[in-house]
Amino acid sequence: EKQVFQLRAHMYQARSLFAADSSGLSDPFARVFFISQSQCTEVLNETLCPTWDQLLVFDNVELYGEAHEMRDDPPIIVIEIYDQDTVGKADFMGRTFAKPVVKMSDEQYCPPRFPPQLEYYQIYRGNATAGDLLAAFELLQIGPGGKSDLPPIDGPTDLDRGPILPVPLGIRPVLSRYRVEVTALEHPVSVWSIAWGRRASPGILGGQEGAGRRGSVCGGRTGNQAAASLKKHSRRSSAPQDLPENELLHPPLNIRVVDCRAFGRYTLVGSHTVSSLRKFIYRPPDKKAQHWNMAG
DSSP states (O other): OEEEEEEEEEEEEEESOOOOSTTSOOOEEEEEEETTEEEEOOOOOSOSSOOOOEEEEEEEEEEESOHHHHHHSOOOEEEEEEEOOSSSSOEEEEEEEEOOEEEOTTSOOOTTTSSOOOEEEEEEETTEEEEEEEEEEEEEEOOTTGGGGSOOOOOOOOGGGTTOBOOOTTTSOOEEEEEEOOOOOOOSSSEEEEEOOOOOOTTSTTOSTTSOSOEEEEOOSSHHHHHHHHHHHHHHHOEEEEEESSGGGOOOEEEEEEEEOGGGOEEEEEEEEEOOOGGGOOOOOOHHHHHHHHHO
């Protein structure tokens, strides 16, 4: 029997990708393959932790088999990560596989199976691990009533992104506002660059959409002068940052050390990744609880 479906690939984020460029960063995008169709996310420049926050919709996917077989054992989705080069074809960075959560036309779109929850999928490059993909996939059968019977895509809307759909509410993480502060003590090189793969709105760390999505902390020249300048600029570079309330979904913080060369050139000296920010998180005391304790 022919069954017709719609696949929704909720591509939220990847983390800990390897550096494909000499800058110590990459320009990653994801390509999703399902049966005979494929779609790509947009390219995010200069990041190892891209937050695509993008919904890819595959319409009129035709599958053949019994309905219960489709529900219990759907086809596998293939996701490949690439680094976009300005010249030549994109470089392959890794691959992962996923199975969608299937909803037949006679089932209700309700908990506990729907909406699907974001999961981490291990990315592999050959036999080596090459990062993680945070995504969710759902395969929705199109019944006799057509696509009008499918569950609606529940915002948010972003007119600035044009035809690109963000991950819907109920699937995307709940975000809270944090402030990232970096204090650099001393280092003999003259530029520190902090790269956080964050899709940022104006005023958020990473710059405006398409502006590189990273914050830079630039120091002085050498020795004590560098230390003083780094301290000054690190305070100045602290900025608000929207991160998931679930700490397990926090992206790692990538710190690069870059050497300044003549004519505005930079050479990567080294990099370090802070994989978990849990021990660095400061939570201000609850004023209501504090007031209650004083009253008691």
